[in-house]
Amino acid sequence: MPVRDRLRNTAAAMGIAVIVSVGVVAFGVGAAGAQTATAACEYTVSPVIVRPPGATVTVQGFAPPGATVYVFVAGVLQPGMPIGADPVTGSWIYQFFASQTAEVTVSYGTQYPPTACGVSPEQEEINRQAARSLPRTGSDHVESTVLLALALIGVGAVLVVAVRRHEGVRGRGNS
Helix, strand or coil, rough: CCCCHHHHHHHHHHHHHHHHHHHHHHHHCCCCCCCCCCCCEEEEEEECCCCCCCCEEEEEEECCCCCCCEEEEECCEECCCCEECCCEEEEEEEEEEEEECCEEHHHHHEEEEEEEEECCCHHHHHHHHHHHHHHCCCCCCHHHHHHHHHHHHHHHHHHHHHHHHHHHHHCHHHH
């Protein structure tokens, strides 16, 4: 295979790889969103952050009237579950003692798996305020790092092609 054809094939493969990578970055990387509230079931948690030695946490909300409600803390179904939502208003309340902050989720329904409840808009704002006071872990600049890596791969590919072309012109290539 002549050097020129091999270079074209290499350049085409690199171009396809770059386009696919940019597509993955553009469409695959996005902000992770919280579950949005549904009209059928919403809940709030107070307090959001539990400081030592602990606190009584109140989880309350509304679900379809008469629905069966399940409260999970750190993925574990709480004692006394399930509870029933009010048959007229659908409101419900559950309290427990927590010694540390943990994720609280709520589901409702009579069949397994139960339907997840959404966090109320008020709770979303409270969570955003609380998150500002917590130390951040992870990274918020992944997209720019991936784009930099792709650019460096492109520059490396150009250098490889240039060296091979130079060797081919000078007659040192084994083609």
